[in-house]
Amino acid sequence: MINHSGNTGAKNLYIISVKGSKGRLNRLPAAGVGDMGMVTVNKGKPQLRKKVHTAVELYIVNNKGEMKGSAITGPDAKECAGLWPKIASSTDSIA
Numbered sequence: 001m002i003n004h005s006g007n008t009g010a011k012n013l014y015i016i017s018v019k020g021s022k023g024r025l026n027r028l029p030a031a032g033v034g035d036m037g038m039v040t041v042n043k044g045k046p047q048l049r050k051k052v053h054t055a056v057e058l059y060i061v062n063n064k065g066e067m068k069g070s071a072i073t074g075p076d077a078k079e080c081a082g083l084w085p086k087i088a089s090s091t092d093s094i095a
Contacts, residue, residue, distance in 0.1 A: 001042060006059045006069035009045035013055060016040060033057060034080040036065075056084055 004010040018029045018037040031037050039055040041048040053060045053068075057080050060068045066086055075095040081088035088094060 002058060004041075004044070004058055004060070005072055005074050006067065007071050007073070008048065008060050008069040010041040010048050010060060011043040012041070013039040013058070013060075014042050016052065031057075033077045034083040036061075056080070056087060059087055061087070 002013050002015065004013050015029055015031055016038045018031045018035050021029060021031075021035070023029060029037065034057060036054065036056050039053055039060070040051065041053065043049075048060075054063060055061060056065065057077065059072065062068065065084055067090060070090065072087070072091040074091075075093045076088055076091040078094055081091075081094045
């Protein structure tokens, strides 16, 4: 479970799978910085909960990698900014 730092209305995200990762049977997936994966919203707006969303790092995105929200609170990782420039353009600072 990770905290969401965008303004889409989600507060806690639960990672279901990570794209491009292979793992062992019954082991929970682990995501690194800049990985795209599938998440569900545990706490947040009712229209976001109980649905599967695509996310990069901590931000909910669509299939093209464009953010659903319009702003990010807090800094973004340099590795993620290199992989996803559309996400990096809407953040305050890059750490």
